[in-house]
Amino acid sequence: MVLASVLLLSAEASRAGAARxxxxxxxxxxxxxxxxxxxxxxxxxxxxxxxxxxxxxxxxxxxxxxxxxxxxxxxxxxxxxxxxxxxxxxxxxxxxxxxxxxxxxxxxxxxxxxTTYLVRADVRERRLTLLRYGRPIGSWRVAVGAAETPTPVGRTFLLGSLRENGSLVLPTGAHSDTLHDYGGGPGTVALHGWPDPSVYGQAVSHGCLRVPDEALRALSRVPLGTLVLIHSGGIDA
Known part of the structure; x- marks a missing residue:
């Protein structure tokens, strides 16, 4: 009985610690x-x-x-x-x-x-490529971060799917290295569209990847959690 009480108290302490x-x-x-x-x-x-x-x-x-x-x-x-x-x-x-x-x-x-998908982004080439089963199924010119607000490189993932003002926004698990907050949020890097197509192929964003509508439609079918690999440059599209 004493042992059972000790184990119960230990389990409760563990749960309380996890909650904090x-x-x-x-x-x-x-x-x-x-x-x-x-x-x-x-x-x-x-x-x-x-x-x-x-x-x-x-x-x-x-x-x-x-x-x-x-x-x-x-x-x-x-x-x-x-x-x-x-x-x-x-x-x-x-x-x-x-x-x-x-x-x-x-x-x-x-x-x-x-997931059978993988998203690759090449900052130098300003290109995003969507792969399935290891093979490219779409590749698009995109806008990347400007020099003062660069797109962070490394591997991250699709964290969410949101609608903002009727437009699809796909936040990733990465954040800007230069902006600790943006637009009332925590500086999360996202994939989203842009009304002016002249930005594609340019380094003009605050760190997000601005992608064409066709790319956004394809990305909308990709499961959350899918890996997003952002390279500084030189990957094969």
Whole structure:
């Protein structure tokens, strides 16, 4: 009876401790999150969704550092898995700093899925390419960040799908390195359209990727959590 009481108190303390952890969202900054060890690598398309808020650890069975909510930006939270060991998945996270990762236990409270898509963006060439099963299915000239507000490079992912003033906006898990807030938000880098097509092929944005309507229609079919690889230049379209 004493042992059962001790175990119950320990479980309650653990839950209370988890509840005090900060959420890893696009609005958060968490220096305790491990950095991405391979910021330009392609994953195998595996995605993870926490059915309920999931504890994020700094290593498998390690120190709790944050929680990943089941929903954010009005969408279910799906994140790409970039490394796995038995019982654990390392995922990319949408919090600052860019390239933040963490480990989540792959138990009954998470869903695992797989995407066949990959998004590549070449900042130097100012081109976005959509691939499926490793093959390009569309490639478009896009507008990228201006010199003073560059588009951050590295791997990130499609975090959400929003409608703003009737237009589709696809936030990613990355943030501007120079703007800590923009338009009332946290400086999240997004893929979105633009009314003036003359911007495509130019470095004129605040860090977002401005894409043609045709590209946006194709991207609207891509599952949330799909990897977005942003290169500084020289990738094959």
């Amino acid at each position: 952890l900060p959420f890893a969202t696009t609005h958060a900054t968490n220096a305790a999150l491990p950095a991405d060890p391979a910021p330009f690598a392609v994953n195998d398309g595996t995605l993870l969704h926490p059915v309920v808020s999931a504890t994020i650890r700094d290593r498998p069975a390690g120190r709790p550092v944050a929680r990943l909510p089941a929903r954010q930006l009005g969408n279910p939270t799906w994140v790409p898995v970039v490394e796995r060991v038995p019982g654990w998945a390392r995922v990319l996270l949408p919090a600052r700093p860019n390239g933040s990762t963490g480990w989540i236990a792959t138990g009954e409270h998470v869903r695992i899925a797989r």
